[in-house]
Amino acid sequence: MxxxxxxxxxxxxxxxxxxxxxxxxxxxxxxLGRTGAGKTELLRALMGLNPLTNGDIKLDNENIxxxxxxxxxxxxxxxxxxxxxxxxVLDNVAFPLRRQGKKKAEAQSLASTMLxxxxxxxxxxxxxxxxxxxxxxxxxxxxxxxxxxxILMLDEPLANLDYKLREQLREEFPRLVADNQESxxxxxxxxxxEAMELGNTMIVMHDxxxxxxxxxxxxxxxxxxxxxxSVISDPPISFISGFVRDQVLYxxxxxxxxxxxxxxxxxxxxxxxxxxxxxEPDGAFTAKIGLSExxxxxxxxxxxxxxxRAIMMxxxxxxxxxxxxxxxxxxxxxxxxxAPDGRNITLRDN
Amino acid sequence: MAKIVLENLGHSYLSNPKSEHDFALxxxxxxxEDGKTYALLGPSGCGKTxxxxxxxGLVPPSHGRLYFDxxxxxxxxxxxxxxxxxxxxxxxxxxKTVRQNLAFPLECRGMNPSKIKQRxxxxxxxxxxxxxxxxxxxKLSADQKQLISLGRGLVREDVSAILLDEPLTVxxxxxxxxxxxxxxxxxxxxxxxxxxxxxxxxxxxxxxxxIVVMKDGLVQQSGTPEELFSQPQNDFVGYFIGSPPMNMITxxxxxxxxxxxxxxxxxxxxxxxxxxxxxxxxxxxIRPEHIVMVNEExxxxxxxxxxxxxxxxxxxVVTLKLPTGVIIKAKTRKHTEMxxxxxxxxxxxxxxxxxxxxxxxxxxxx
Numbered sequence: 001m002x003x004x005x006x007x008x009x010x011x012x013x014x015x016x017x018x019x020x021x022x023x024x025x026x027x028x029x030x031x032l033g034r035t036g037a038g039k040t041e042l043l044r045a046l047m048g049l050n051p052l053t054n055g056d057i058k059l060d061n062e063n064i065x066x067x068x069x070x071x072x073x074x075x076x077x078x079x080x081x082x083x084x085x086x087x088x089v090l091d092n093v094a095f096p097l098r099r100q101g102k103k104k105a106e107a108q109s110l111a112s113t114m115l116x117x118x119x120x121x122x123x124x125x126x127x128x129x130x131x132x133x134x135x136x137x138x139x140x141x142x143x144x145x146x147x148x149x150x151i152l153m154l155d156e157p158l159a160n161l162d163y164k165l166r167e168q169l170r171e172e173f174p175r176l177v178a179d180n181q182e183s184x185x186x187x188x189x190x191x192x193x194e195a196m197e198l199g200n201t202m203i204v205m206h207d208x209x210x211x212x213x214x215x216x217x218x219x220x221x222x223x224x225x226x227x228x229x230s231v232i233s234d235p236p237i238s239f240i241s242g243f244v245r246d247q248v249l250y251x252x253x254x255x256x257x258x259x260x261x262x263x264x265x266x267x268x269x270x271x272x273x274x275x276x277x278x279x280e281p282d283g284a285f286t287a288k289i290g291l292s293e294x295x296x297x298x299x300x301x302x303x304x305x306x307x308x309r310a311i312m313m314x315x316x317x318x319x320x321x322x323x324x325x326x327x328x329x330x331x332x333x334x335x336x337x338x339a340p341d342g343r344n345i346t347l348r349d350n
Numbered sequence: 351m352a353k354i355v356l357e358n359l360g361h362s363y364l365s366n367p368k369s370e371h372d373f374a375l376x377x378x379x380x381x382x383e384d385g386k387t388y389a390l391l392g393p394s395g396c397g398k399t400x401x402x403x404x405x406x407g408l409v410p411p412s413h414g415r416l417y418f419d420x421x422x423x424x425x426x427x428x429x430x431x432x433x434x435x436x437x438x439x440x441x442x443x444x445x446k447t448v449r450q451n452l453a454f455p456l457e458c459r460g461m462n463p464s465k466i467k468q469r470x471x472x473x474x475x476x477x478x479x480x481x482x483x484x485x486x487x488x489k490l491s492a493d494q495k496q497l498i499s500l501g502r503g504l505v506r507e508d509v510s511a512i513l514l515d516e517p518l519t520v521x522x523x524x525x526x527x528x529x530x531x532x533x534x535x536x537x538x539x540x541x542x543x544x545x546x547x548x549x550x551x552x553x554x555x556x557x558x559x560x561i562v563v564m565k566d567g568l569v570q571q572s573g574t575p576e577e578l579f580s581q582p583q584n585d586f587v588g589y590f591i592g593s594p595p596m597n598m599i600t601x602x603x604x605x606x607x608x609x610x611x612x613x614x615x616x617x618x619x620x621x622x623x624x625x626x627x628x629x630x631x632x633x634x635x636i637r638p639e640h641i642v643m644v645n646e647e648x649x650x651x652x653x654x655x656x657x658x659x660x661x662x663x664x665x666x667v668v669t670l671k672l673p674t675g676v677i678i679k680a681k682t683r684k685h686t687e688m689x690x691x692x693x694x695x696x697x698x699x700x701x702x703x704x705x706x707x708x709x710x711x712x713x714x715x716x
Contacts, residue, residue, distance in 0.1 A: 034522045034524075035492065035520075035522055132394070132395075133394060162393050162394055162549040163549050163550040163551060163552075163593075164393060164549070164551075164589070164590060164595075165393070167593055167594070167595075190522050190523060191523055192523065192663060193662045193663060196660075196661050196662060196663065197660050197661075197662060216661060217661040217686070220661065220663055221686075230524070232663075233524070233663065234523045234524060234663060235524075235527055235664075236524040236527050236528075275664060276664055277664045277683070290531065290535075291531050291534050291535070293530070293534075293555075293556035293557075294555050294556060294575040294576060294579075295552055295555055295556050296552075296555065296579055296592055296593070296637075296639055296681075297579070297637065297639035297640070297681075298639075300556060302531055311527070313664070317576050317579075317580075322538065
């Protein structure tokens with residue numbers, strides 16, 4: 001169990017601002033945020049690489065805030081593939097065990113088992129430079145995992161890999177870390193899909209703060225704030241300004257009455273959030289087609305309304321001409337409403 | 351602006367290539383129309399950047415010719431090719447303002463100041479950077495810096511083509527959407543040919559009118575995103591285009607047809623191909639998007655047990671284990687209504703089940 005209370009840092013490009021959280025062993029936490037949200041800063045602060053101006057770090061109720069880095073029982077995998085170029089793959093992974101004082105034979109045997117787990121059993125005696133990028137990152141991952149540290153941290157570990165390699169490692173990831181049942185695993189990413197796929201718990205960071213956390217599917221369906229909705233939506237969510245008066249929702253030249261799928265808040269300004277599944281072809285609204293893109297079996301259509309921009313996705317391969325007008329409907333049960341302070345105030349009957 | 355023709359164009363970094371393996375880019379013939387958007391797609395080391403560097407003139411090809419509008423430019427230096435190029439990381443003069451960044455290439459050419467002012471204004475409008483002209487370039491976000499990099503190429507008149515070498519790598523996912531849209535708009539407004547190098551199939555699909563899929567220096571298939579998605583010419587294209595990759599299910603020859611115990615779908619056995627053990631590998635390729643999950647009772651071609659559900663936002667990916675142990679994946683928007691352990695029927699439209707023989711599409715039978 002790892003507990004952080006009021007972590008605050010200064011003097012960095014991005015500073016942590018009063019971050020508290022309780023991490024439990026055996027869980028995979030994905031930390032999602034844009035570039036500059038404070039993800040790396042949080043990992044570095046935990047590790048002891050960036051000094052704290054305030055706050056405490058407790059590992060199983062023991063305060064480790066002032067403990068030196070090497071005694072923290074933590075491992076960190078970086079975005080760049082970092083390995084010892086002069087050591088074989090096997091010795092790269094055995095190295096941390098040797099430093100712990102294990103005999104050479106034992107260290108190599110454990111390292112060899114770990115390398116087999118990550119699919120590098122046939123490459124033990126190669127140098128890292130003789131491996132592909134994906135394989136090099138597996139070596140770094142194996143070296144971090146072999147220590148069985150209490151805290152395993154991965155800082156955008158797939159960011160420098162090809163799309164397809166990333167897809168493959170994402171698929172394998174749960175199996176790769178299966179042996180680290182006793183560890184807290186922290187995994188940062190800028191990709192909402194990756195965070196949702198890999199985490200038991202997703203933590204959303206923004207401007208140096210944790211702004212939301214919870215099971216990924218729940219957070220996606222019910223983001224507590226507008227910023228959260230924005231960070232976790234890919235394709236992007238569109239926000240439109242509107243207001244409620246006498247139980248009717250007005251935006252641009254459009255309006256919506258309350259229905260089973262959407263109750264309306266009291267009179268006042270609101271922000272309406274549209275994800276691609278909230279817009280369907282044919283209906284009461286007119287939009288101008290900005291651009292249509294093809295994405296596998298779906299077509300992504302960028303729409304320009306008189307009240308803003310939004311994205312629609314339709315099944316199948318459709319050709320839409322830029323500049324044409326398109327009739328669309330807005331699905332009341334799919335839209336979300338946010339108060340001026342950013343709180344999610346969506347209310348549905350069911 | 352130019353039509354670009356690659357004629358038997360290939361490159362080996364060795365001075366005396368002996369076999370096919372010695373080529374970083376195996377000789378290829380391609381024609382790219384003026385004004386369209388193209389993507390060179392493939393994994394690291396597939397030769398896509400080599401191809402781009404040959405077009406920009408940074409690498410002189412060891413074999414073949416390159417033409418811009420029927421003019422042989424194979425030996426023309428980069429500076430005379432009028433190429434605008436954007437790289438993976440923004441290249442900006444961080445101490446200069448946006449305006450100074452955009453004006454610099456013209457000042458170097460000695461263009462007169464009033465003309466420079468006019469060109470910079472035009473390009474800034476095209477890029478939606480008017481408001482930022484007097485801001486220091488270093489203050490802008492990564493996607494805006496990429497636009498400045500592009501703008502510095504565009505201010506020159508008579509640009510032949512815009513080359514983009516993985517320009518979206520350092521951009522956050524949501525901003526990628528906006529920048530991609532901007533690039534397409536620039537293509538539409540200026541009519542300039544654009545060539546994008548990427549390893550990201552979704553980026554290639556949404557950006558390009560036509561995609562060149564490459565592997566090991568060899569062009570695997572060149573076609574519209576739709577063609578690559580619905581008719582991948584071989585198993586590599588089926589794997590590389592689409593996420594998750596195409597499901598490949600092994601078929602057994604049996605009494606004049608090809609079938610599998612896993613699903614009730616048969617294909618006629620191709621004529622003229624000998625049947626026997628180890629003669630050929632027959633596979634059925636089905637896109638995850640084309641697997642429809644239905645109630646077991648309704649007319650399905652098989653059933654499977656749900657062993658994994660991935661929530662990816664609006665869409666989800668469901669992994670199914672068929673009774674024979676074969677694992678397939680389906681893409682659906684109904685994933686939130688499903689549970690691991692449920693049994694589901696499977697329906698596949700016949701035209702979406704493609705036959706592959708030894709990894710190559712067998713179009714006559716589909």
